[in-house]
Amino acid sequence: MALCVSAPPFASPSSMSSLSVLPNLFWCKRSWATKLHFSLAKSPSKLDLQLGFSFSSRNGRQAYCCLITENPSQAPPNIDTEPHKYFDQVVIVVRSGDGGQGVVLTMPSPATETKQKRGSKSEASATVSKRNRKKGPLKRGPDGSLLLPMGGQGGDVVIVADDGTDSLLDFHRKRRYTAKRGSNVDAMGSLLSAHLQDGVSAPSLRVHVPVGTVVKRKRGGKFLADLASPGDEVLVARGGRGGISIVEIPKTNRRHLRPINAPVMTEESDKALIKGMPGEEVTLELTLRVVADVGLVGLPNAGKSSLLAAVSLAKPEIADYPFTTLMPNLGQIGGDPGGLDGGFALGPTVADLPGLIKGAHLGKGLGRMFLRHLRRTKLLVHVVDAATEDPVQDYNILREELQMYNPEYLIWPHIVVLNKLDLPEAQLKFPLIKEQLLRQPIPSHLFSDNARKNGVHAGVDHDELTSFKLQGNKSMLQNLEEDCEGLSGIAENSANSYPAPIAVVGISALRGLGVLELLMETRVALQKLGPQSQTSKHNRNPKPESFKVPQWRL
Numbered sequence: 001m002a003l004c005v006s007a008p009p010f011a012s013p014s015s016m017s018s019l020s021v022l023p024n025l026f027w028c029k030r031s032w033a034t035k036l037h038f039s040l041a042k043s044p045s046k047l048d049l050q051l052g053f054s055f056s057s058r059n060g061r062q063a064y065c066c067l068i069t070e071n072p073s074q075a076p077p078n079i080d081t082e083p084h085k086y087f088d089q090v091v092i093v094v095r096s097g098d099g100g101q102g103v104v105l106t107m108p109s110p111a112t113e114t115k116q117k118r119g120s121k122s123e124a125s126a127t128v129s130k131r132n133r134k135k136g137p138l139k140r141g142p143d144g145s146l147l148l149p150m151g152g153q154g155g156d157v158v159i160v161a162d163d164g165t166d167s168l169l170d171f172h173r174k175r176r177y178t179a180k181r182g183s184n185v186d187a188m189g190s191l192l193s194a195h196l197q198d199g200v201s202a203p204s205l206r207v208h209v210p211v212g213t214v215v216k217r218k219r220g221g222k223f224l225a226d227l228a229s230p231g232d233e234v235l236v237a238r239g240g241r242g243g244i245s246i247v248e249i250p251k252t253n254r255r256h257l258r259p260i261n262a263p264v265m266t267e268e269s270d271k272a273l274i275k276g277m278p279g280e281e282v283t284l285e286l287t288l289r290v291v292a293d294v295g296l297v298g299l300p301n302a303g304k305s306s307l308l309a310a311v312s313l314a315k316p317e318i319a320d321y322p323f324t325t326l327m328p329n330l331g332q333i334g335g336d337p338g339g340l341d342g343g344f345a346l347g348p349t350v351a352d353l354p355g356l357i358k359g360a361h362l363g364k365g366l367g368r369m370f371l372r373h374l375r376r377t378k379l380l381v382h383v384v385d386a387a388t389e390d391p392v393q394d395y396n397i398l399r400e401e402l403q404m405y406n407p408e409y410l411i412w413p414h415i416v417v418l419n420k421l422d423l424p425e426a427q428l429k430f431p432l433i434k435e436q437l438l439r440q441p442i443p444s445h446l447f448s449d450n451a452r453k454n455g456v457h458a459g460v461d462h463d464e465l466t467s468f469k470l471q472g473n474k475s476m477l478q479n480l481e482e483d484c485e486g487l488s489g490i491a492e493n494s495a496n497s498y499p500a501p502i503a504v505v506g507i508s509a510l511r512g513l514g515v516l517e518l519l520m521e522t523r524v525a526l527q528k529l530g531p532q533s534q535t536s537k538h539n540r541n542p543k544p545e546s547f548k549v550p551q552w553r554l
């Protein structure tokens with residue numbers, strides 16, 4: 001038998017992908033194998049990596065056995081390398097605590113009870129005897145019924161919005177949360193025991209999620225809460241009730257039994273009553289919707305992150321390659337130096353979203369699911385690179401992709417920022433582009449009947465809908481449909497009623513030029529939208545549903 005390292009005999013790089021889908025294991029008798037080839041093969045595209053060995057039998061037949069097939073295109077994405085696919089959605093399982101156990105207590109015979117009453121003085125515990133003299137040895141309720149101790153209540157599970165948490169990533173690493181069980185009744189066997197106390201209830205398990213998390217039941221997609229403000233909380237699983245205690249009466253004393261008003265053990269199976277109720281297990285879908293007043297949208301490299309860095313203390317990653325931003329970055333404008341009252345009291349929050357590209361609705365680039373984070377914003381800022389060949393077209397691509405996701409975003413008040421005005425070519429074009437953007441009608445094809453009918457307008461393309469339907473993923477479907485609320489009214493609007501930008505501002509985010517003017521425009525717009533639109537760390541509760549979109553006209 002020869003052992004050598006070689007490429008598998010029939011695994012050319014081009015055939016690698018087909019190999020990985022073939023049944024990879026071939027059994028052969030040991031005696032048939034004359035050669036054993038170990039191979040570590042990688043296709044030139046670096047898409048497939050296989051580790052395997054091949055057998056050559058005496059009669060010339062060959063078989064290839066693949067031990068490991070690694071095809072990153074099919075392999076599940078890695079949470080550490082692709083966190084943006086995980087940070088805003090997760091499914092977790094929570095379980096409340098079981099109730100603690102009650103106890104089986106023995107009923108003392110009347111003789112013992114009397115003896116205990118008489119002999120109480122001679123007993124060590126003076127306190128107990130005093131109490132017994134006043135109330136009798138047994139605890140009774142107002143109606144005379146015996147009060148028996150209960151097992152402790154199991155811990156509830158509460159989801160709470162926490163300012164200190166900013167993504168749902170950690171929940172992918174730990175998906176199961178279980179509250180503690182209530183403690184058992186800690187009593188000795190006699191009903192006359194001086195220490196008959198309820199079991200201790202377990203504390204609630206508080207699961208901290210980022211502010212802006214929407215909590216739904218996975219099964220049925222039932223909405224439970226929108227935790228839009230810090231400290232908002234929702235009880236998602238109630239702890240099990242503690243078990244009751246029961247009284248066991250010795251057979252010999254049954255004839256002396258006075259009727260007692262308490263659960264009595266009549267047969268062995270009654271012991272099951274002392275068991276506490278089990279806790280609830282619930283599967284939850286958590287979806288994070290960033291809470292911000294202003295959403296920055298734009299094509300990749302337009303300078304959104306640079307703008308966020310220029311107007312806030314946020315330190316987003318900035319680089320001259322597309323898709324530097326993979327997850328929304330949040331920044332808070334600390335004050336507007338250009339403001340008449342010396343700045344914002346609350347400081348609006350700005351969200352910098354990943355870049356959108358043409359075809360994002362078909363899944364190109366990072367897709368457009370992150371646009372769900374615009375839902376709570378009051379004002380959109382379209383960031384356009386004024387130094388490109390056709391900034392007006394870039395702006396239209398942006399509007400089109402927004403419209404494909406949710407046409408409601410077209411009537412959202414927006415400011416256009418023409419960035420990179422420090423570059424001479426951008427400076428030259430600026431007056432003309434500004435004029436065009438303020439005057440140009442919204443392209444009619446965005447509102448064509450055809451587009452409306454085939455459902456693309458709904459922000460849910462057919463492929464997406466069909467795949468969710470096929471997978472039976474009701475809650476995802478519901479999410480998408482929710483994101484597209486308000487569509488019907490908008491679809492009826494005529495193209496003319498879609499608002500032009502509130503303002504077109506030229507800036508250089510890199511040099512800080514024009515930033516003051518932008519802050520002024522933002523401030524005025526937010527003020528017109530009402531004081532509730534300015535969210536702060538302590539006042540984050542925007543309600544897009546109740547928000548009336550003004551018809552901005554210049």
Ligand SMILES: Nc1nc2c(ncn2[C@@H]2O[C@H](COP(=O)(O)OP(=O)(O)OP(=O)(O)O)[C@@H](O)[C@H]2O)c(=O)[nH]1
Nearest residue numbers: 301302303304305306320322323324325355509510
């Ligand atoms: N000349 C000039 N360059 C700028 C300006 N603003 C941003 N840039 C550059 O443009 C490139 C992209 O900037 P980013 O802020 O990362 O752009 P982005 O829109 O956040 O990009 P994505 O994360 O890909 O969406 C960087 O090299 C910046 O230095 C500007 O005002 N003038």
